[in-house]
Amino acid sequence: MAVLVVTLPGPLVSLDEAKAHLRVTSDDENDSIEGYIAAACAWIDGPWGWLGRCIGKHVLEVRSNVFGGFSRLPLGPVQAIVSVQYVAADGVERTLDPAEYVLDDDAMDRAPGFAWPLLRGDPNGVRVRYEAGFVEVPKPVKQAVLLLVGQWFSVREAVNVGNIVTEPPFAVRALLGPYRIIRV
Incomplete structure (x- = not known):
């Protein structure tokens, strides 16, 4: 990745x-x-x-074709997820509501009660932007x-x-x- x-x-x-x-x-x-x-x-x-x-505060972005590709965001410690954008099954680019995911120990996962949205399948159709580095x-x-x-x-x-x-x-x-x- x-x-x-x-x-x-x-x-x-x-x-x-x-x-x-x-x-x-x-x-x-x-x-x-x-x-x-x-x-x-x-x-x-x-x-x-x-x-x-x-070490210093970076803003980074990783891309994948699936949401499950972010079980661990690289180069942590991860301080916050800035945004999660994806190309939905209908081809429209959307931003995932922060209530639908959680950050836990440098990993992004679904929030309880939510499922990942359907994707169109673009090679870089899911983009996670986040802040990494020490406070x-x-x-x-x-x-x-x-x-x-x-x-x-x-x-x-x-x-x-x-x-x-x-x-x-x-x-x-x-x-x-x-x-x-x-x-x-």
Whole structure:
């Protein structure tokens, strides 16, 4: 199931937090620091991030040809379902009334007493838009972002000393490990 990003989150740490971590007091490096923050957040967070989940507040959309395809909405924690749209059997696009479904532990299911509507059968005829990410960015994740920003700020060029590094630094992995989702 493909996940579409409708809205990206803001940065996981602020420029002021990063500057305090780096002990930078002038504004001369702001653009570089903001770039490092954006790179660290993109590397960690969201559909393409190392964690395999959303940390910052994303608005995402998944599509399916059936309602049952959403037993678990990907990249949670899911905070809310924004909308559920579908192509009905008569070919008309409709929005499902929120009273007809429930969100339970990152899964969308029918509300008691309701049945899913009949569908025309379009390949992406059911679209669920939802908010995913933590209400507040966990402190270990913020610290990992700051460590990456600090590393990139102090070593501004690619370094190769005879080996290829494919893993993040140990401290970053240790901080992020509890939040990582590994698909099997």
